[in-house]
Amino acid sequence: MLVIKRxxxxxxxxxxxxxxxxxxxxGDITLAPLLLVFGYCLLIPIFLLQSFLQGKGE
Numbered sequence: 001m002l003v004i005k006r007x008x009x010x011x012x013x014x015x016x017x018x019x020x021x022x023x024x025x026x027g028d029i030t031l032a033p034l035l036l037v038f039g040y041c042l043l044i045p046i047f048l049l050q051s052f053l054q055g056k057g058e
Contacts, residue, residue, distance in 0.1 A: 007049045013043030 016039030023032035 004055070006047060006054065009043050009047040009050065013039045015039075015048060016043060 016035045020032045020035030020039060023035065
C-alpha cells in the first residue's frame with residue numbers, strides 16, 4: 001500500500017507537468033507556470049524523498 005501511495009506522488013507530478021505544458025502550448029500564462037512549478041518543485045521531490053527514505057531504511 002505504501003508503494004502505491006509513493007507512486008501516486010510521481011503520477012501526480014507527471015500529470016501536473018503534462019497539463020502545464022499543454023496549457024502553456026495553448027497560450028495560458030497564468031495557470032500553466034503554477035502547474036509546472038507544482039509538479040517539478042513539490043510533487044516530484046516528495047516522491048524522490050520518500051523513495052530515498054524508504055530505501056535507506058531497508
